[in-house]
Amino acid sequence: xxxxxxxxxxxxxxxxxxxxxxxxxxxxxxxxxxxxxxxxxxxxxxxxxxxxxxxxxxxxxxxxxxxxxxxxxxxxxxxxxxxxxxxxxxxxxxxxxxxxxxxxxxxxxxxx
Amino acid sequence: xxxxxxxxxxxxxxxxxxxxxxxxxxxxxxxxxxxxxxxxxxxxxxxxxxxxxxxxxxxxxxxxxxxxxxxxxxxxxxxxxxxxxxxxxxxxxxxxxxxxxxxxxxxxxxxxxxxx
Numbered sequence: 001x002x003x004x005x006x007x008x009x010x011x012x013x014x015x016x017x018x019x020x021x022x023x024x025x026x027x028x029x030x031x032x033x034x035x036x037x038x039x040x041x042x043x044x045x046x047x048x049x050x051x052x053x054x055x056x057x058x059x060x061x062x063x064x065x066x067x068x069x070x071x072x073x074x075x076x077x078x079x080x081x082x083x084x085x086x087x088x089x090x091x092x093x094x095x096x097x098x099x100x101x102x103x104x105x106x107x108x109x110x111x112x
Numbered sequence: 113x114x115x116x117x118x119x120x121x122x123x124x125x126x127x128x129x130x131x132x133x134x135x136x137x138x139x140x141x142x143x144x145x146x147x148x149x150x151x152x153x154x155x156x157x158x159x160x161x162x163x164x165x166x167x168x169x170x171x172x173x174x175x176x177x178x179x180x181x182x183x184x185x186x187x188x189x190x191x192x193x194x195x196x197x198x199x200x201x202x203x204x205x206x207x208x209x210x211x212x213x214x215x216x217x218x219x220x221x222x223x224x225x226x227x228x
Contacts, residue, residue, distance in 0.1 A: 033215055042116075042203050042218030043157070056213035089155060098145065098207070098214060103157035 002026065004104035006092050012110045018080035021107045025073070025094030031055075032069055033101065034077050035091040043091055049075065079109075087111045114139045114206050118219035125194050126227045132179075133189045133222045135204030143209040146180065147216070148189045152200040160202070163187065165209070191224075199226045 005024040013019050025032050030051050035043035046065065048056040051072035060067070064083070069075040079086055089108050093101040115138045125131035137146070148160040163171045163180050171178050175192045191198055201223055205216040 031214075035216075040220070042205075042220050043216070044218070045215035048213060048215050056215060058213075091155075091157065093157075098209060098211075099162060100159055101216060106155045108155075 004092055004094050004102055006090075006104040006107055008107055009105065010108050010110075012112065013082055015084055015111050016081040018078065019082055019109065020076050020078045021090050021092075021109075023075045023077070023092030023104060025075070025092070026096070026102055029094035029096050029102070030072070031095040032075050033093040033095070034067055034075070035093065037089040037091055037106070039088070046077070082109075082111045084111050114141070114144075114208070114217045116204050116206050116217050116219040118204055118222050120222045121220070122223040122225065124225040124227060125191075127194055127196060129194055130190060130192050131194055131224065133191075133202050133204075133224070135187045135189070135219055137185050137187065137204070137206050139185070139206065141208060141210065145207045145209055146178075146187045147205040147207065148176070148178070148187075149203045149205060149218075150198075150200045151203060151221070157203075161189065194226050196226050196228060199224055 032049045034046040037043040046060045047067045049069040052069045067077045089106040091106045092104045095101045117136045144165045146163045150158045150160050161173045177190045179188045201221045203221045204219040
């Protein structure tokens with residue numbers, strides 16, 4: 001079974017630029033999550049999708065972050081414009097049930 | 113809101129020895145799930161063990177076991193016969209069982225070092 005795929009693995013941008021991350025969940029997983037993991041901290045939930053609907057985006061900085069999940073499969077997370085404090089690893093996870101979330105390898109973003 | 117606290121930023125153990133990682137959490141919910149995840153330098157988050165709050169029996173997965181104390185809101189991970197491959201960041205995480213919004217709330221992690 002293929003795991004959660006994410007791209008790119010690394011991205012370096014300057015502040016005020018925009019960036020987008022892509023996630024392809026495990027086939028058949030209805031629930032998809034985006035987490036932000038700042039260096040030295042645990043991941044923090046940004047947004048949760050159930051199929052193509054948003055379940056929870058209470059911690060998403062909506063003035064600069066946006067996410068979508070078209071057709072209930074792939075998802076993109078966008079930051080526009082980026083700030084220095086957005087430097088982090090962005091993890092995507094998908095879940096078939098409440099018992100377990102499967103994580104992708106993450107995208108490491110560096111904002112200079 | 114739920115919070116998860118891991119008070120040990122770093123732990124070190126000799127290979128083949130036993131180590132216990134601590135985790136406490138705060139919640140007003142009665143039904144929830146607790147997890148330990150392992151994150152090696154590759155960044156891939158891997159599930160180690162899961163505990164359902166309604167189960168009194170502590171979960172066990174091979175060399176990994178937990179001590180779940182619901183009243184004390186404590187959830188520690190014991191690793192027996194430590195191996196070099198166990199070296200990683202370990203995160204304790206909480207997940208509501210109420211349905212709907214069920215993203216994980218993570219602690220800050222414990223860096224586990226295995227001394228050969």
